[in-house]
Amino acid sequence: QVQLVESGGGSVQPGGSLRLSCAASGLRFSIYTMGWFRQVPGTAREFLVTKSYRDGRTVYANSVRGRFTISRDNEKNTVYLQMNDLKPEDTAVYYCAASGRDRALDSYEYDYWGQGTQVTVSS
Numbered sequence: 001q002v003q004l005v006e007s008g009g010g011s012v013q014p015g016g017s018l019r020l021s022c023a024a025s026g027l028r029f030s031i032y033t034m035g036w037f038r039q040v041p042g043t044a045r046e047f048l049v050t051k052s053y054r055d056g057r058t059v060y061a062n063s064v065r066g067r068f069t070i071s072r073d074n075e076k077n078t079v080y081l082q083m084n085d086l087k088p089e090d091t092a093v094y095y096c097a098a099s100g101r102d103r104a105l106d107s108y109e110y111d112y113w114g115q116g117t118q119v120t121v122s123s
Contacts, residue, residue, distance in 0.1 A: 002026040002112045004096050009117030012086055016121070020081040022096030022114055029077040033099040036070060036081045037107060038092035038119075045095070045107050049081070054102040064090075086121045094119050 008020040022034070035050040049070045051058045058070055069082040079096055094117050097110035104110055 002098070004098060004112055004114035006094065006096055006114045006117040009094060009119045011120045011122065013123050014087055014121055016086050017082070017084045018086065018119060020083065020094055020096075020117060020119075022079045022081075024077045024079070024098060027098060027112065029098075030074045031100075032111075033101055033104050034070070034072055034079040035097045035099065035104060035110060036068075036079075037095045037097060038090075039095065039116075040092045046092070047105055047107070048094075050099075050104055051079070052102050057103070059103075059105060083119070086119075088121050088123075090119060090121050092119060093117065 003025045004022055006022045031053050033053050036048040037045045039045040048064050049060045051070045067085045072079040096114045098112040099110045101109055
């Protein structure tokens with residue numbers, strides 16, 4: 001049974017930082033491309049970043065490029081999202097996802113999803 005479990009969400013003031021973690025189990029983590037998405041209630045899930053398992057290539061959405069950084073630790077079966085200079089518009093539920101493809105930019109290309117963790121940016 002595959003499980004992706006996010007943690008690290010919370011409330012932060014504008015300009016602050018958070019690091020999200022996503023621990024994977026039940027799959028061979030090293031051969032899965034990992035991604036992060038977010039969703040605000042009533043809107044579509046938004047792609048943020050993906051990191052290919054094959055060559056480590058990363059692709060960021062324009063909205064987070066330069067502020068967010070994805071990393072992965074294959075020894076710990078964990079992917080991280082370091083979020084800096086957070087803005088109120090970053091408020092959302094954040095999801096990690098795993099894809100068997102070597103490149104995955106759309107939500108439909110992902111096979112497994114975590115339950116999400118809430119991030120709130122407010123003064």
